[in-house]
Amino acid sequence: MDSMADPLVLDLPFTGSWRVENSPARRVPSHGSDLFGTTYAIDFVPVDERGRSAPLSLRALLATEPPERFIGFGTPILAPLTGEVVAVHDGEPDHDAHRSLRARAAYAMTQARRLRDGGVPAIAGNHVVIRSGAAYVLLAHLRRGSVAVEVDQTLRSGDHVGECGNSGNSTEPHVHVQATDSVDWTTCRGLPIAFRRPEADPWLPAEREIVAAGT
Secondary structure, eight states, X not given: OOSTTXXXXXXXXXXXXXXXXXXXXXXXXXXXXXXXXXXXXXEEEEOOTTSOSSOOOHHHHHSOBOGGGSTTTTOEEEOSSSEEEEEEEOOOOBOOBOOSHHHHHHHHTTHHHHHHHHOHHHHHXXXXXXXXXXXXXXXXXXXXXXXXXXXXXXXOTTOEEEEBBOBSSOSSSBEEEEEESOSOTTTOOEEOEEEEETTEEEXXXXXXXXXXXXX
């Protein structure tokens, strides 16, 4: 699983409509860095029927917004594969969202300090890692207090894991999905992933694509 020709195939970890951000279909490394195994990571933002994560407002253009304003905050996150839970972290706060360019720029300037002071949890936020064979799948930025699984628990694909949140390095409520070859975040390598879809071959969603999973 070290090439895009041989991805780890996952189920979508949610139901409803979600917009793709930072897709490896657009560029690799998808998040601009190989750090922490994020080479092939992908983000999904829950959206409404108009493709909006939250209503537009003057505050959205100029300032930060409470995460509760976003339609996906608290949406269930599901296991994307069958496997064993090997890491769980909860307790990080869900901070305000930063949609405006001004708010995003100010927030980006704090990333290095947050990583230095809080380590990986300050970036991944509340998260769960599921191991299947030699692959480790991370679900990050979960809602504080929502993680519903424990280390050593065996999960089946589709089991409830937690809720969509805005913890860690997150500008609006979303779920970050990535696969790696270990959970040593300083040395791990990212693994390519793809997602199952009904009556079609697995695919890697494109940047800004709206994907839907059945209820």
